Amino acid sequence: MIGGIGYGGLVIALVTTLTAVITSLCGGRSRSAALIETARRAALITFPVLSLSILALLYLLASGRFEYSYVYQTTDLSMPLYLKLAALWGGQEGSLLFWCWLLAGFTFSVVARRWKTEVDLLPWVIAATSFTLLFFIILVLFFENPFSRYFITLDGIIKRAFFPPAMSILAKPTDGAGLNPLLRHFGMIIHPPALYLGFTGFVIPFAFAFAALVSGRTDDHWLKITRKWSLLAWLFLSLGLVLGSRWAYDVLGWGGYWGWDPVEISALMPWLTGTAYLHSAITQEKRRLFQHWNIALIVLTFCLVILGTFLTRSGMLSSVHAFSQSAIGPAFFVFIILMFSISFGLLLHRWSALRSENQIHSVFSRESAFLFNNLLFTALLLICLTGVLFPIFSELLTGQKVTVGPPFYESATAPLFGLLLLLMAIVPLTMWGVSTSRNLGRHLWKSALAALAVPLIVFLAGVRNWFALLAVWLVTLAIFTTVLDTYRTVTLRASNRQEPVRQAFGTLVRRFSRRYGGYLIHIGVALMALGIIGIEFFQTTTQGMLAAGETLSLSGYTFTYEKLEVTDNADGRNSARASVMIKRDNRELKRVFPGSDTYYVSQQSVTLPGVRSTLVDDLYVILVDWQPISSEGATFKIYRNPLINWLWIGSGVLVFGTLVALWPTTRRKNIPRTHQEEK
Numbered sequence: 001m002i003g004g005i006g007y008g009g010l011v012i013a014l015v016t017t018l019t020a021v022i023t024s025l026c027g028g029r030s031r032s033a034a035l036i037e038t039a040r041r042a043a044l045i046t047f048p049v050l051s052l053s054i055l056a057l058l059y060l061l062a063s064g065r066f067e068y069s070y071v072y073q074t075t076d077l078s079m080p081l082y083l084k085l086a087a088l089w090g091g092q093e094g095s096l097l098f099w100c101w102l103l104a105g106f107t108f109s110v111v112a113r114r115w116k117t118e119v120d121l122l123p124w125v126i127a128a129t130s131f132t133l134l135f136f137i138i139l140v141l142f143f144e145n146p147f148s149r150y151f152i153t154l155d156g157i158i159k160r161a162f163f164p165p166a167m168s169i170l171a172k173p174t175d176g177a178g179l180n181p182l183l184r185h186f187g188m189i190i191h192p193p194a195l196y197l198g199f200t201g202f203v204i205p206f207a208f209a210f211a212a213l214v215s216g217r218t219d220d221h222w223l224k225i226t227r228k229w230s231l232l233a234w235l236f237l238s239l240g241l242v243l244g245s246r247w248a249y250d251v252l253g254w255g256g257y258w259g260w261d262p263v264e265i266s267a268l269m270p271w272l273t274g275t276a277y278l279h280s281a282i283t284q285e286k287r288r289l290f291q292h293w294n295i296a297l298i299v300l301t302f303c304l305v306i307l308g309t310f311l312t313r314s315g316m317l318s319s320v321h322a323f324s325q326s327a328i329g330p331a332f333f334v335f336i337i338l339m340f341s342i343s344f345g346l347l348l349h350r351w352s353a354l355r356s357e358n359q360i361h362s363v364f365s366r367e368s369a370f371l372f373n374n375l376l377f378t379a380l381l382l383i384c385l386t387g388v389l390f391p392i393f394s395e396l397l398t399g400q401k402v403t404v405g406p407p408f409y410e411s412a413t414a415p416l417f418g419l420l421l422l423l424m425a426i427v428p429l430t431m432w433g434v435s436t437s438r439n440l441g442r443h444l445w446k447s448a449l450a451a452l453a454v455p456l457i458v459f460l461a462g463v464r465n466w467f468a469l470l471a472v473w474l475v476t477l478a479i480f481t482t483v484l485d486t487y488r489t490v491t492l493r494a495s496n497r498q499e500p501v502r503q504a505f506g507t508l509v510r511r512f513s514r515r516y517g518g519y520l521i522h523i524g525v526a527l528m529a530l531g532i533i534g535i536e537f538f539q540t541t542t543q544g545m546l547a548a549g550e551t552l553s554l555s556g557y558t559f560t561y562e563k564l565e566v567t568d569n570a571d572g573r574n575s576a577r578a579s580v581m582i583k584r585d586n587r588e589l590k591r592v593f594p595g596s597d598t599y600y601v602s603q604q605s606v607t608l609p610g611v612r613s614t615l616v617d618d619l620y621v622i623l624v625d626w627q628p629i630s631s632e633g634a635t636f637k638i639y640r641n642p643l644i645n646w647l648w649i650g651s652g653v654l655v656f657g658t659l660v661a662l663w664p665t666t667r668r669k670n671i672p673r674t675h676q677e678e679k
Contacts, residue, residue: 003068006056007162010097013049014137016042020130024451028123028214039126040111046133047108051103055164057094057146060463066173069160069172070146076178076252078571083184089192089319090179093146098193099309104199107133110204110229118221124211132203135335152353153560178572181599181606184403185300186405187247189204191240195267198237200303202230206302209295213346218353220284223294225279227663230298234274235658241267242651253607255541255639257647260406262391266308267385269602272384273301276377282514283370285431288357293374295354299343304381306336311388324486339484351578364440366430373423376416383412401552410536418667419517421474421529424522428485440646451477468537475533517661523659527650533642536618543624543637555640557619562591572599578623578634582612594623594636 019667020042029033057070059085066072074087074094081535091094107129113259117123117411141147148160159165178189206227212222244264245257277297280290290360310332347354360367395401429443454476455469463469486505494504509516542554546561553559562579568577575593599605610621618641626634 002056002059003065003149003162004145006197007046007051007145009049009051009053009056010137010141010147013046013053013100014134014141015047016046017130017134017137020046020126021134024123024126024130027128028175031598036123036126037050037132039123043111043126043130046130047101047104050097050104051093053097054088054101057097058085060089060147061085064176064425066172066176067149068146070149071152072150072173072176074176074179076176078570078573079179079184082189083179083317086188087179089196090183090188091146093140093144093148094141095192095196096136096144097146099196099200100133100140102196103129103133103136103203106200106204106229110207120215121208121217123212125207128207128210129203130331132339132344135331136585137332139328144333160542178599178601181604182251183599184225184606185247185251186422186644187243187250188212191243191247193611194236194243195240196234198235199242199270199309200232201229201236201251202270202298202301203307204233205277205298210343210346213295213343213350216350216353218350219472220288220291223284228280230274230278231658231662234271234278235655235662237271237274238651238658239584239655241271242648242654243249246648247517249607250609253540253609253618255609255622255641256535257644260387260409263312265388265409266311269381269384269388270301270304270308271296272377272381273304276374277301279370283367287368289360291354291356291368291376292351295347297374299340299347300381303336303340303343306332306339307348356380358530361433363431364433364437369423369427369430373420376423382411383409383416390406402567417529418471421478423470423612425474425477425527426483428481428519428623438605447481448477463538465537468533469531471533474528475526479523480527482522509562509660510663513663513665516663517657517659517663520657521654521662522657524650524652524654527646527653529650531644531647531650534646534666535641540640543635543636545633548631552636552638554638557589557640559619559621559636559638561634561636566626572600574600576623577627578610578626578636580610580621580636582619582621582638583622592619594621596623613645613646615643618644 020039021044022427023035024039026032027039059069060071061075062081064071064075064077064084066075070093074091075084079087087094089098107126109558111122111126115645121373140528145162148162150167151161151164151168152171153159153168158171158192159168164170205223207229208222208226212218216238230387241264241647244267249260252259257599274297277294279476280293280297283290284294290387310329360371362368387409390404390485426444427449430446431441444477452471455473458472490505492499493499493503493508497504499507540555542552544552546552550565551558551560560583562581564576564578566574566576573599575595577593579591579593581591583589590612592612594609594610597606597608607622610623612619620639620640620641622639
């Protein structure tokens, strides 16, 4: 009964979405208000209908209905309720249904609002979102249906289907196979939803850009409407990437946060173009520039979202993050080609009409800085795209897969990320319109000289890696110029208006929330870069087999192996926990408990590092292997990860800055603003 409700919801959603696509296209062409309203209502109905399917699947997962193949594959009786519910996005079928539900929710929020000056965009927005949703609903209903059940035929063959095959009986397993042990982590609850929210959220600005191209609207109204949608999608995508990094750091047990895995890169690529788009959009709003760039970037972001989903789910990529082999690959490929061709065909058709009203008059202006920003992000995208696609094409053409590893990405992207940090430092010192090298240089050299203080301290502390010192200087410079520009603006307003500094700061943040939210984001990125510099340049490691009471030394720390306990748990898990005391200068710092959990059903293990964290470093202890009797010894691998926690702190600052940028601005009429405030 419950499964039937879920399946029925999918069928109804297919009908309503198809209705929305057809009536919106016909209504847009004929400008029929009745057809457009029919399309709008069909789009509105889809979300509650898909909500029924989601609730039905959640009920099946929570109640252990193992006759349903998806429930069997992703849950078992020993799993806690929160993990059973999180299994909704733990497998191929459920995650695709979740993707559909989120997109239907975003579409519902958009078409339910009051449409005034953009009525001509409405049918094409519905057409773009509903057509994308229709594609994914077809995938779920006909290829990856989470409501399929197991049936046993008379000759003993097990088949998956929603409707009973001829001469078969329903199979009712007493327990399930359970979720992949690597997914049994708190990150499972928040990382995939954040990533999917980012992916589906970018469909909305794409739909408005598509609508503007079809309707011939060359103004920036579509861009202003979707400003907060774009920023919200970017926030969730950023959060998803960071949470995924933290998950990898906690679970995979290799002492790192980012492995340049193909699936990681597939999620990074739309973030790169989405970030470039957010910066470029500001230029169009302020100076009527980069209209071609903005359309191209948001279309590219949408296509990369679909491409990343395709690569992850088609089985083409070998990755711990990828789903299993699936028949949906060709359908994804056709959809990507179709949407890419239509969108860029429309862009070329409207190319001359989208010509910018103004031009860049100075290479040292803020407009130029944003242009360089776009070029750098595009270069990073091309590097990532080359690394992901090269193994696929090499296998197709030569029969051999050539792996592209982290050294390629690190050597190719590091200079570009360094230039982005430099650009972050320069932008607060630039102005819109005409700017001169003398004016920029006068402010920059003082900041650059002051920022040398930090790398000088690091140098005196014994660091002789010149690339690391340069990176530290760039991080310091980016933070310093951002803080200095804020200080100058606040003190200028406080002086001109005779206000307390605190009040002046609060007023500026409320009135220019996008600007100061952006500044906080930049500071967050710089702090994240500091954490990356620490682990990439200064990580140290050691490994050894120890008997109880023996020690390993690393970077002035000693690690004493005390004992090992191995226990069987009621949830079908064998747990091994070692006790390791960390000391420095004969002073006890912390006792950590690295271990490993082995799940009997899946015969898979999960590494549980023991970590001692401070703002200075992480001491990351991994139990690699052990003998049945602890006195015979255990093997440990130990990492010292300097400054890594600034990566997570910076991520928090980035999230807070995005929320500030999303906060509605307050404007007071008839009060002139100083040039510094407007900058």
